[in-house]
Amino acid sequence: MIAGLAPSLSRYGRGLVPLLWGAGLVGLLTWLPRAEAWFRWLAPEAREVIYPRDDFAVLLLNHLALVGVASGLAILLGVGAALAVTRPWGRDFLPLASQLAAMGQTFPPVAVLALAVPSLGFGALPTVVALVLYGLLPILRNGLAGIEGIDPAVREAARGMGMSPGQILWRLELPLAAPVMLAGIRTSVTVGIATAAIGSTIGAKTLGDPIIAGIVNGNSAYILQGALLIGVLALTLDSLFEAVTPRRG
Amino acid sequence: MAVHSSSRAANRVLLVLGLALLAALLTLDLASVAPNRILPGEGVSLWAWLGPWSASVWAFPLLVMAFAWRGSARALVLARVVVVAALALLPWVLAAFAASRVPDASSQARVTLGAGFWVLLFLLLMCWVELHARLRHGLWLVLLPLLSLGLALTQGHLESLALIREYASRSDAFHAALRYHLLLVSAAVGLSLLLAFALALAMRRFPSLRRGGFALLSLIQTIPSLALFGLLLAPLAWLAARYAWLGELGVQGIGWAPALIALVGYSLLPMTRNSVVALDGVDPRVVEAARGMGMSPAQVFWRVRLPLAAPVILEGIRITTVQAVGLAAVAALIGAGGLGTFIFQGLGQAAMDLVLLGALPILALAVAADSLLSALARLTRRQPGREAR
Known part of the structure; x- marks a missing residue:
């Protein structure tokens, strides 16, 4: 999608777009701490205009680590569950799993995040748990859609050729379902980045920190710094997914 | 099944x-x-x-x-x-x-x-x-x-x-927040429906708009909500300072203005996509037949195209509404009010039941909007004389 903004670029290689966004992210990281003069203009009365409490790189790495751990777990659980309920021994659970995946996605991520606090307290743990719980739903849903969407005739043909169930899984079902699964993972990661930012309100250290601090102290310079970094981070990762998604046609 | x-x-x-x-x-x-x-x-x-x-x-x-x-x-x-x-x-x-x-x-x-x-x-x-x-x-x-x-x-x-x-202990504030939440969501959904429909019509008229248009809309969709609110703050504050009448309307860097703009921005992609798909999906032969019966272009649009496209457009409204209910909760962080206020107040005071007072109604609203609108979509689909999609 992002590649659509630069059609001439996409012709030379879609890998270039995430590289450009990534370079933008690194550029922001080095420029922001030196940009006092610019941000001074936004918040003339503030005592400090560059978010002082943490290094932006530390926040970025923390943010990425939270989303990375949560997404890894969500992929394992989501794909695992999708495979389990489409095997003959797990098929009984298929209706429940697909209903759960569909209904769970109507739950707003903020509500899930907030509801994780009473049982798990504040900090990174409830954030990761909420991210995993919420993030595995689109993965599960797309996983089911991908596997169930395979033409039964293809599976029949593979069986006729003498492939074992394991071979059918690894050489047929997974490769055929991969694009749809990848789309689910992409949705999951996008929501994860946004939700991790809100995780700042429950005590996780993320790029949301400058924004929250800026809102609390009425310092719009902090807010803009956090917002720029989160925005460019999200666009970088999304364009990365765009680049690795196989294109049809 | x-x-x-x-x-x-x-x-x-x-x-x-x-x-x-x-x-x-x-x-x-x-x-x-x-x-x-x-x-x-x-x-x-x-x-x-x-x-x-x-x-x-x-x-x-x-x-x-x-x-x-x-x-x-x-x-x-x-x-x-x-x-x-x-x-x-x-x-x-x-x-x-x-x-x-x-x-x-x-x-x-x-x-x-x-x-x-x-x-x-x-x-x-x-x-x-x-x-x-x-x-x-x-x-x-x-x-x-x-x-x-x-x-x-x-x-x-x-x-x-x-x-x-x-x-x-805060029933008045709760009812006010609930009303405000609903108002914010319906304003965002209504506005985005109008805008998206206009966009969809324009995209059908000028197909070259499609690629770039959808790329831009999905770009907006990708930016996390907290960041988008933050990015809107400075421009809106500047506009409000520059034009006094905007400030009198209540437009500020924080408050309902950035919340509404962001909600509409996020809603545009699903709404436009579904409107385009819906209008594209109308069988040209049906339109031809309606024309043959002597319907004017306006009649064809209002009495044939729109009713036939309604289920898919309603699906877009459903996605958008559910999404907006949740995003409006985040908007409480930038002072837009609504039920999210209780969530963040509760988190600030470590009062978990106050968090629940905000989160449970939001959940209920999302589920209610989801089931009502999907029931409505099924209803429009089931009308006599129409093939299921």
Whole structure:
């Protein structure tokens, strides 16, 4: 999608777009701490205009680590569950799993995040748990859609050729379902980045920190710094997914 | 999914859920009792409350498991009776618990729902979903637990629940926030519907707009909400300072203005995509036939194209509304008000029941919007003389 903004670029290689966004992210990281003069203009009365409490790189790495751990777990659980309920021994659970995946996605991520606090307290743990719980739903849903969407005739043909169930899984079902699964993972990661930012309100250290601090102290310079970094981070990762998604046609 | 050929065998899903229900009843705290708002509560398990009488509660999962073991359609109908009864009794169990632990409802003491309660509720709902997938009919049964809950609430039996106490101490603010939340969501959905429809028409007129248009809309969709609110702050503050009339309208860097703009921005992608798909999906032969019958272009649009496209457009409205209900909660962070206010206030004060007071209605709103709008979409699809998509 992002590649659509630069059609001439996409012709030379879609890998270039995430590289450009990534370079933008690194550029922001080095420029922001030196940009006092610019941000001074936004918040003339503030005592400090560059978010002082943490290094932006530390926040970025923390943010990425939270989303990375949560997404890894969500992929394992989501794909695992999708495979389990489409095997003959797990098929009984298929209706429940697909209903759960569909209904769970109507739950707003903020509500899930907030509801994780009473049982798990504040900090990174409830954030990761909420991210995993919420993030595995689109993965599960797309996983089911991908596997169930395979033409039964293809599976029949593979069986006729003498492939074992394991071979059918690894050489047929997974490769055929991969694009749809990848789309689910992409949705999951996008929501994860946004939700991790809100995780700042429950005590996780993320790029949301400058924004929250800026809102609390009425310092719009902090807010803009956090917002720029989160925005460019999200666009970088999304364009990365765009680049690795196989294109049809 | 039709009733499986395996439906006469034991229902393994319900067996697992029944076991989980038993385990939750045996191990987790149902609720906790705190002397006031600040002191932490003391957890109470089912056994600690009822002693040997707990067995009467265990009967519910045991019955569900027995019926699941039979697995016949009739046994599943009976299992559903048990599940619905359990859900309907839940508020009264809470009321009885509250009455026994907080005898003086006017005191400061309060009952906080424990992990056990939430796990119980979740597992019972899973049982319901499983049974509904197998049996299909009888969706109206959902109303029974809701009616029961409504009755328990209006009769004042749940007054010593911490959640209700939080509500009682700020009921005016709650209603105002609820109204505001609904207003924000409907304004965003309405505005984005108009804009998206205009965009969809333009994209159909000028196909070259499509690629770039959708790329831009998905770019907006990718930016996290908190960041988008932040990015809107400076430009809006500048505009409000520059043009006094905007400031008089209440446009500021924080408040409803950035919230509404961001909500509309996020809504545009699903809304435009569905409108385009819907309008593209209308069979050209039908349009041709309508023209042949002598309909004017306006008549063709309003009486043929639009009704035929309605189900898919409604689907777009559904996605957008559910999304906006959740995003409006985040908007509370930038001072836009709404139910999210209670979530973030509660998090700030470490008052979990205040968090619930914000989060539960938001959840309920999202689920209600989802089911209402999908029912509406089914209804428009089912009208006579129309092929299902």
